[in-house]
Amino acid sequence: MHTPDMRQAPDCPSSLAEPAKMAELWARKYLGSLEARSQSWANGFEVKPRIVIARRLVSELRTASAKAWHLTESLLAYEVQRHGINATLIDPWKVSKDVHTVYVKALAAYGKEISPQRLSVKISGALGKLRQRYTAVDPRLIGFVSMQFHYCGKILVDSAPSIERKILMSYFKVIDDHLYMPLQRAYNAAAHYSYGDERLTVIQTLLPHITTIAKNVVTRVNQLYPNYCSYTDRLNNPLVQISSIRDAEMFQVYLWTCVLEQRFDSIQEELFPLCVMLYPTLKVNWELVRQMLHLLAREFKDYVTHNQMLFYAPYQDALWEMFSPNIFPDIIELD
Secondary structure, three states: OOOOOOOOOOOOOOOOOOHHHHHHHHHHHHHHHHHOOHHHHHHHOOOOOHHHHHHHHHHOHHHHHHHHHHHHHHHHHHHHHHOOOOHHHOOHHHHHHHHHHHHHHHHHHHHOOOOHHHHHHHHHHHHHHHHHHHHHHOOOHHHHHHHHHHHHHHHHHHHOOHHHHHHHHHHHHHHHHHHHOOHHHHHHHHOOOOOOOHHHHHHHHHHHHHHHHHHHHHHHHHHHOOOOEOOOOEOOOHHHHHHHHHHHHHHHHHHHHHHHHOOOHHHHHHHHHHHHHHOOOOOOOHHHHHHHHHHHHHHHOOOOOHHHHOOOHHHHHHHHHHOOOOOOOOOOOOO
């Protein structure tokens, strides 16, 4: 059997700025990735006014949310029991209300042709509070809640005209990002640093490249495991790639949150349980996670100096150990 060569320990990650600056950096990230698509989107607007599509999708929200709840519950019911999560903490009516409120805002932005990056800035605070409300009760609840939101968005996208689906996905990705990732927590941690702090500078350097880094990592993993099939499909399936890129971004944000907070709590209490809950269910082999961590470490080195690596090295090393073969011996048999 042959497996890709991975080092026993990865290299190093790092730091941030004040909340407003952080939110701006995250929003700017969307500009580059969306600019290339803007012309093709504009061509599609002639088919149906976006405001008409938005209204129709709002009318379908209740049905979409119900379907998403059924999907999420059928996938995670066993995991909720296995992790000893108090099922009464998961209130379907409250979650559905939150889903409705958030998606109405996202669809309103889509209908008014407010850009996804602008939506990200406007909605980040509300989504941060929503995320904090669930994680304050039990950090593991965010796995169930974020999946409910994700599936609701997917169902709505499938209901939209095909020419508008890529556009809608960009708006709904804003929601996914802020629920799966502790962005607001990172912004709050950044507020405790003075401008120009070395720790902040490292993360200010890396944050604008978070999606580029994630895409490079996902592309390489797809090359290494061309025949691997997850719960949804092969790794090169467009929807699987979108989820994979989001996960690679998520790991980076959790890492930077640790650097800013100067403690490992966010990964221990949220990210690790989230992965243990979702990845086996979604048929994501732990070797894929280790490969991702290995490749992330290589990507970071293209943007930072050796001294800057020292800020995030302890947290990156700890993250590697949590997902090491000693903990998860799973491997992928290559053809």
